[in-house]
Amino acid sequence: MVSMKDLAAACNVSVATVSKALNDQHDVSAKTKEMVRKKAKELGYFPNSAAKALKTNRSHNIGVLFVDEAQSGLTHDFFANVLDSFKRTIELQDYDLTLVNCSKEHHGSMTYLERARYRGFDGVVIACIDFKDPEVIELVDSNIPVVTIDYIFNNRIAVISDNVKGMRDLVTYVYGMGHRKIAYIHGNDSSVTQARVSSFYTTCTQLGIEVPDEYLKVADYRNTEETYQRTMELLDLSDPPTCILYPDDFAGFGGINAIRERGLRIPEDISVAAYDGIRIGRHIEPKLTTIRQDTEQIGKLAAENLIKLIEHPRSTIIRPIVVEGELYEGSTVKDINKVAE
Amino acid sequence: MVSMKDLAAACNVSVATVSKALNDQHDVSAKTKEMVRKKAKELGYFPNSAAKALKTNRSHNIGVLFVDEAQSGLTHDFFANVLDSFKRTIELQDYDLTLVNCSKEHHGSMTYLERARYRGFDGVVIACIDFKDPEVIELVDSNIPVVTIDYIFNNRIAVISDNVKGMRDLVTYVYGMGHRKIAYIHGNDSSVTQARVSSFYTTCTQLGIEVPDEYLKVADYRNTEETYQRTMELLDLSDPPTCILYPDDFAGFGGINAIRERGLRIPEDISVAAYDGIRIGRHIEPKLTTIRQDTEQIGKLAAENLIKLIEHPRSTIIRPIVVEGELYEGSTVKDINKVAE
DNA sequence: ATTTTATTCTAAAACGTTTACGTATTTTTG
């Protein structure tokens, strides 16, 4: 590996001059800069990020913290899409992305914060994780720039999907299609779930719909078996709903299976809708009615704000950034206005 | 940040002794080691990976190179699963994972090799990429430890899915179900496609099936529109197939849509099968018959072999490692033996 | 001609580690 020292020797200048030439500092002549750069190319010089990081305390490396309850990790569709967008955005500014080692199984494992410090991340993005975890709190309360996805800490920038509006839009849409008996199988407790459930109730109330307790059920996110069971329970009610909302698209398919197993058709006999807008949902029949979360935008805004926070900490406003989702109509909600009651 | 210097001062020993104590070297007494470690905990000391990397030329950081033709990036199901397994495996050995910046859009972008050197990756795993790309070749021909996924370079360890056996199993299964008119919409040219297509032909020949040219079609991987079109073409044939194989599960759904749009039932009227075994395929109806690739094993073996290559370069055998897939029967291939011909 | 100012460069320290080598002390050995 050719270092600045080699380069300096080849150019007959000092190492300092080489450094300044490559970093385009003002106190080195244009002529010298040109010469150093040419020689650098010639010798195949490339900087050493470790040395640079050591000296400057800036790694140009961003950490991603992601642990899923279901351990689905990178295969979590929502997260994968957000992360992909995040990555593309930071790469434009020459940052790299390192996945924070989350293993607690090996000897000498560190906390998230320790690991972030160890690696010298300039910033960390936290997503889809148990935000009550003491280690996460420790990281959030540290002085490392952090943005969180879909969870708000009052001292940190958060990029969150507008679950309140999303759920309102969804319920309003379903209502507009004539449904009055709407059940909601929601995910297990989390801030996202809370926002959606509360918005569900509020919207129903505003629309004058009464929601019997037995229409509210819980199922883990992305768990088709549970939604299958809960759906069966809903169908067994003496007064079953005409439309069922699911925690997410993936889990929704569990419900669809249950419904079909009962010999019911979607949407003719019963309507369903979900949340997320995963890609495959638009490619299989029936096309699932859902709220498509704008993962592209979420990732992009998270990236842009994290970088702003890193590079201009003082002028960056700490606040939640809300990204709206969009209703994807699909074909799983029937318009029952057209039918005589 | 508390450094070794601080720690040394607090312990009344030299920095060297601290370093050696923490690294469990032999030439420091048990008593001192104990004392240094205790003090380290007390002061909240943690090492600095940049300094360590600079000195030792080992970063304990592994790079992932992944560029998809379709730019699906991290959302590519097969890759996401492999990577997730890979990550879990290397984390057990205290490595971190950095996604190689693939952007070519910003100023001063480096080649993959340059970036790998810049970051000091101990090794790189390459997957799902255009392996003809000169930059990839440059990296593969470098002295950085590399393992490739699903592509064989003769100077590198490769972990590949057994596409030959997979396709043979699939065709044999379909044949066993009585099918003789089997069409194959295969992916666009790549070593994976080549292996599958050639295995498809070989198996058919061995089974005594003739495959008319019009039964072979091309569609991009994961492209439902294309498979939709190709499927329509197959259905329009004067002598249409009784079973259609698809490039991958995702693309398979495009075919399913086409078939259903024609008012045909799966598998009663026509059978379909695909390749990959993505998770959702087991959760939606009809359950797609497919070859489930063992992404868990592929990721794990790639990780284990890369680490072996990094840590014991001499004793590591450079060869392709083949991971077998497994037939997932699903319910999209009808047994037409039971029906009178 | 002298001082001031601007320009371009260099020397050297520093970042936080590791490690080869040296030295002092203790233990073993014949």
Next chain:
DNA sequence: CAAAAATACGTAAACGTTTTAGAATAAAAT
């Protein structure tokens, strides 16, 4: 008990950068 060997620690250089402070030269101002 002297010499050799083993043990435990310290010194200092090195890794590849950046950066501060200052030196040398040239240009401008007096």
